[in-house]
Structure formats: C-alpha cells, structure tokens
Amino acid sequence: MRNLRLACSCTLLSLPAAAVCALGIWFIADRALEIAKAERARVKAEYRERALALRQDAPENAQILPKLPKGWKAAGKMSPGRWGFEASETEATVWYDDGETVRAMRTMPVRETDYKTMITFFGSLFLLVLVAMTVAGIGFFVGHMRARDDFLAATAHDLSTPLAGLRLLVAEDGDARHLVERLIRLVANIREFLALGGRRPPPKKERFDLVAAYGEAYAIFAEDYRDLFGGADVEMSGAASLPATGDEAMTVQILWNLLGNDLKYAAPYGKVRARFSASDGFAWFELADEGKGMTKREMSKAFDRYYRAKTVLESGKGGFGIGLCTARDFAERMGGALTVEANSPSGCIFRLKLPA
Numbered sequence: 289m290r291n292l293r294l295a296c297s298c299t300l301l302s303l304p305a306a307a308v309c310a311l312g313i314w315f316i317a318d319r320a321l322e323i324a325k326a327e328r329a330r331v332k333a334e335y336r337e338r339a340l341a342l343r344q345d346a347p348e349n350a351q352i353l354p355k356l357p358k359g360w361k362a363a364g365k366m367s368p369g370r371w372g373f374e375a376s377e378t379e380a381t382v383w384y385d386d387g388e389t390v391r392a393m394r395t396m397p398v399r400e401t402d403y404k405t406m407i408t409f410f411g412s413l414f415l416l417v418l419v420a421m422t423v424a425g426i427g428f429f430v431g432h433m434r435a436r437d438d439f440l441a442a443t444a445h446d447l448s449t450p451l452a453g454l455r456l457l458v459a460e461d462g463d464a465r466h467l468v469e470r471l472i473r474l475v476a477n478i479r480e481f482l483a484l485g486g487r488r489p490p491p492k493k494e495r496f497d498l499v500a501a502y503g504e505a506y507a508i509f510a511e512d513y514r515d516l517f518g519g520a521d522v523e524m525s526g527a528a529s530l531p532a533t534g535d536e537a538m539t540v541q542i543l544w545n546l547l548g549n550d551l552k553y554a555a556p557y558g559k560v561r562a563r564f565s566a567s568d569g570f571a572w573f574e575l576a577d578e579g580k581g582m583t584k585r586e587m588s589k590a591f592d593r594y595y596r597a598k599t600v601l602e603s604g605k606g607g608f609g610i611g612l613c614t615a616r617d618f619a620e621r622m623g624g625a626l627t628v629e630a631n632s633p634s635g636c637i638f639r640l641k642l643p644a
Contacts, residue, residue: 298426305422309415316411324404332363334398335382339363339371342391343384353390356383447475469508473544491535491622498532498539498571498642499564505543506562509551516555522547526564532571532642534622539642542618542626545611546575546638554579554635570624571644577635587628587636591616 342350343366360383363372369386380397383390451472458464506513506522513522532539550560558578565572582590589595594609612626619626624642631637 298430301426301429302422305418308418312411312415316408320404320407320411323407324402327401327403331398331400335373335375335380336364336366336371338382338393338395339366339373339384342382342393343369343371343386346391347393350391350393353383353392356385356390441479447471451475473508473541476541491538491618493533493622494536495531495533496536496539498530498573499528501532501536501539502543502562502564502573505540505547508544509547512551513555513560516551523559523561524563525561527566530564530566530571530644532644534624534642535618538618538622542615542640543573545615546640549611550575550577550579558635566644569644570641573640573642574637575640576631576637578631579635581630581635582628587630590628591626 341347346352360372360374362370362385364370366384369384371382371384373383374381375397377397380395381392382395383392385391451468454468458468510521554560554577557580560578561574561576563572563574563576565574591612592609593613595613596609616626619640619642622642624640626641627639629637629639
C-alpha cells in the first residue's frame, strides 16, 4: 500500500512535465516544419521579386546567356517564361528565361533563418531540462518520505524497550500505568503505520463485542476525559453490547485513535458522544464531538498520511498525522469503513462500520 501510494504520488508529480513534453514534441514535429516552410517561402518570394525586376528592366550588371547553364533549376513560372536562382553563403544568382535568351544577375544572398534547427535544438534542450528537474524533484520527494519513515521507525524502536520496562515499574500505580499504556499504544500505532506498505498477515476474523472493545480503548483516556468534563464521562447511547466480526486488537487501536484525537482537539470545546447501533448486516460506532470541526477540503484529506488540518496546526498540539490513516486502513482490511462528516452545529462525526 505504501509503495502504491508513493508510486501514485510520483506519477502525479510527473504529469505536468509529461504534458509539457508531449506538447513540445508535437510543436517541434508539426509547427516547426510549418515555420521552416514559411521561411523558405519568404526567401523564394524575395528572389522572385528580383527576377521580376530582371524581366522587366535588365540592370547594367545583368548577363545575357544563350541558354540556361546545366544544373540550374527553375523555381517557378513567370509569363512568358520561367525564373530561378542559385544561392550560396556569399552570393546568389537570379535568372529569367523567356525561351530565347537567359538573363542572369549576381546579387546578395537572401538570409534564411534555420528555424527548424533552432526550434529543434532549443526545444529539445528545454524538454531535457524540464525532465531533469522533474526527476530531481521526484528524487527529493522520495528521499524526504523515506527519511520521515526512517525517523518514525527509529523513534518507535528506541522507545519500545524503555517503555516495556517502565510498564513493569508502575504496575501498581493505576494513573501512571494508563499513561505508559498510552505511550506503548502510540509506539504500536507508529509501527503499524510503517508496516502498511509491507507484507502483513491478514486481520483475524473473529466475533467480538464492539462495546467491550470500546471500553478497553476508552479506559486509557477515561481519567483525562473525566478531568476535562469535571467528573462527567463520555456520553454513550445505543446497545449495551454489539457483536462484530473482525480483528479485535485492530478495532481497539482504531477506537483508541479516534478517542485520542477527540481528547486533544475537540473535547475542550464541548461534549463527546459515543453511539452504537446495528443495521444492514453491519455494526456501527459513531463518535460525535462539538469541536471546531473541519472544512470539506480538510475532511476529504483527513485520512491522508501525514495530513494535519489547519485547526490542528493552530492548536499547537503535537502529532504525526498518521493515526487516522492507520485507522482507516485497519477498518477497510476488516471489510468495513471509517468516514467523517460535519456535526451540527459544530464539530465532526466519525463513523466506524464493521461486519456484524
């Protein structure tokens, strides 16, 4: 999946250069020939004007020849005869043949601009530079993406061992244990995100209680939500238990991501409500908040990797922009879906759908 997304991104980056190259090649192959043809027609027209003057009134430097020299080819007809010219880099000879005598006159050559060579050379040079810049840009983009993934992988690796030891040390302290569990899940979230592009075993297909999975995920944040709301809990409605089919561990991580996001960005502005329901052979979970919400554009990009909405950036709260991307991937791999839409009058509603 990661390699596919990277390939799609590189393809999109190369599309403008490909379009310009196609137009450039068409221009060189088609328009350059027309421009060169028009330039040859201009040169021929100037020589014809000189031949016309030679026919009407032969200048003093005109030569009278008994017949047309061998190798001279006519450029066109000029009643009652024909005319032509022979040109080199330094001089040109214009002639007129009326059928009885040939009048010839030496003159300065008409300079012909070789537009075909100019357009072909400079156009090809421009296209090569454009392709080189595009390749360099794609290389920078790929290097940046790999550097960011390497940084996340190194961070997750370096945190795993000390967090495992810290969990043993605080086993008797409930609050500290919840904080450590949250950090451990964050590290696991990073690892799962980085593994999206690799070979991973398919998710389990087992029956589990979606409400119980929510309770396991919510337990990590329960104290923070209660402190934030002055002792009140997140409001729940719907079924007391709700069977679903899928990977329970993945589902807990999806719910953990949704609850963690709302706690950071939405809960300070109003209530957060969780609702469970079943319909059309699916189990549904909704998490609605009354926060600042997102624009339509932000909602369309909410599940993109590394994307963070403007309101999130303005909040100054940290994050990598990978939680929702990972959560949606998990939901889809289990045959479900994860979507977001606007809440009324403000905020967002995240909907998780899993096979029942």
